[in-house]
Amino acid sequence: MRAEPTLVQWVEINRQAFLHNVREFQKRLGPTGLMAVIKANAYGHGLLEIARLSTEAGIDWFGVHSLEEGLALRQAGFRQKILILGYLPLAQAGEAVGADLRVTVYNLETLRALAAASRKLHRPALVHLKIETGTNRQGIAINKLGSFLSWLKKTPEVKVEGVSSHFANIEDTTDDYYPRYQLDNFLQAVKFLQASGLDVPVKHMSCSAAAILFPETYFNLVRVGIGLYGLWPSRETLVSCRLRGQEPLKLKPVLSWRARVAQIKAVPRGAYIGYGCTYRTTRPTRLAIIPVGYYDGYDRSLSNSAYVLIKGKRAQVRGRVCMDFIMVDITDIPGVKLEDTVTLLGSQGKEKIQADQLASLAGSISYEIVTRINPLIPRLIV
Numbered sequence: 001m002r003a004e005p006t007l008v009q010w011v012e013i014n015r016q017a018f019l020h021n022v023r024e025f026q027k028r029l030g031p032t033g034l035m036a037v038i039k040a041n042a043y044g045h046g047l048l049e050i051a052r053l054s055t056e057a058g059i060d061w062f063g064v065h066s067l068e069e070g071l072a073l074r075q076a077g078f079r080q081k082i083l084i085l086g087y088l089p090l091a092q093a094g095e096a097v098g099a100d101l102r103v104t105v106y107n108l109e110t111l112r113a114l115a116a117a118s119r120k121l122h123r124p125a126l127v128h129l130k131i132e133t134g135t136n137r138q139g140i141a142i143n144k145l146g147s148f149l150s151w152l153k154k155t156p157e158v159k160v161e162g163v164s165s166h167f168a169n170i171e172d173t174t175d176d177y178y179p180r181y182q183l184d185n186f187l188q189a190v191k192f193l194q195a196s197g198l199d200v201p202v203k204h205m206s207c208s209a210a211a212i213l214f215p216e217t218y219f220n221l222v223r224v225g226i227g228l229y230g231l232w233p234s235r236e237t238l239v240s241c242r243l244r245g246q247e248p249l250k251l252k253p254v255l256s257w258r259a260r261v262a263q264i265k266a267v268p269r270g271a272y273i274g275y276g277c278t279y280r281t282t283r284p285t286r287l288a289i290i291p292v293g294y295y296d297g298y299d300r301s302l303s304n305s306a307y308v309l310i311k312g313k314r315a316q317v318r319g320r321v322c323m324d325f326i327m328v329d330i331t332d333i334p335g336v337k338l339e340d341t342v343t344l345l346g347s348q349g350k351e352k353i354q355a356d357q358l359a360s361l362a363g364s365i366s367y368e369i370v371t372r373i374n375p376l377i378p379r380l381i382v
């Protein structure tokens with residue numbers, strides 16, 4: 001679909017790029033299953049749009065954060081296996097079981113609520129036990145697994161379909177000490193479950209960086225988020241890949257963010273621009289006013305530092321990012337007209353703005369730059 005002339009701003013999702021990225025991971029993973037992590041509005045790319053493209057790519061596992069995301073997928077008709085990765089409030093257990101959603105579990109209370117829902121609805125509750133291996137986020141401590149097992153043995157209506165964990169320090173370093181420590185802990189937990197007679201069919205702990213770097217963490221399913229959207233987890237992941245002599249995946253960014261010029265104006269030398277008068281022109285200046293601000297996810301820390309693309313050229317943000325507007329300098333870009341297309345993220349002509357670039361200006365990571373693009377902005381598959 002091409003951008004509607006009626007839109008003030010829109011996000012373009014490149015279908016070919018997404019399908020290409022899936023193939024790149026599938027090549028790397030071989031027979032290992034691939035879960036598309038589509039939580040947080042598919043990292044800002046649009047939950048249903050990415051679910052649709054994932055279906056086209058043959059992906060049969062989705063990872064979401066919440067019941068609400070899982071239900072939105074079911075209501076839109078998606079039949080894939082859906083795993084809630086976040087927290088399921090006890091009172092939502094019935095809805096999760098009713099919608100055939102798998103639940104990541106790390107509390108006995110959650111198991112009890114799911115068992116009750118299962119008995120009421122006469123259908124099994126499918127759970128994935130999350131093991132605490134060193135991230136100290138969600139997870140069952142290995143020395144507490146025994147109490148979960150004794151409870152599970154008495155409760156056949158709760159089926160342990162999966163066992164999982166998550167890496168803490170795999171993107172931020174080229175040192176593999178901590179991932180290996182976590183992998184060892186996970187293997188210990190898996191061994192304990194096996195020795196206790198619990199045969200768990202699905203084992204998973206890899207994210208994008210692990211999928212790229214460590215085949216020994218694959219087991220039979222990996223959970224890939226950022227890489228499917230064509231973004232490297234970090235520069236360190238790319239460096240590690242090269243250091244290990246592995247072929248880097250050829251990832252293509254999927255998302256472009258565009259808007260229209262809302263006004264063009266000339267201001268004299270010495271004019272202040274925007275709230276707080278943080279920028280003062282040093283020459284007679286032409287400004288384009290762009291109706292995008294921090295409400296839309298264009299971070300306020302990009303004030304006076306980022307640039308956008310107009311007519312394939314860089315236009316510097318002048319003054320502070322407002323709630324709904326930015327002002328950019330088009331003095332050196334002749335011929336800019338009202339409603340010309342502005343690129344905030346993505347390519348235009350020979351120039352491009354990458355999520356990593358905005359992230360380093362904003363003191364953040366690409367994950368946050370794309371994820372925080374306001375979900376109300378239309379996502380168009382192109």
Ligand SMILES: Cc1ncc(COP(=O)(O)O)c(C=O)c1O
Nearest residue numbers: 037085166207208223224225226
């Ligand atoms: C539990 C879990 N699994 C997998 C992922 C995917 O990680 P990535 O986007 O680095 O592939 C995330 C991302 O935050 C996560 O929280």
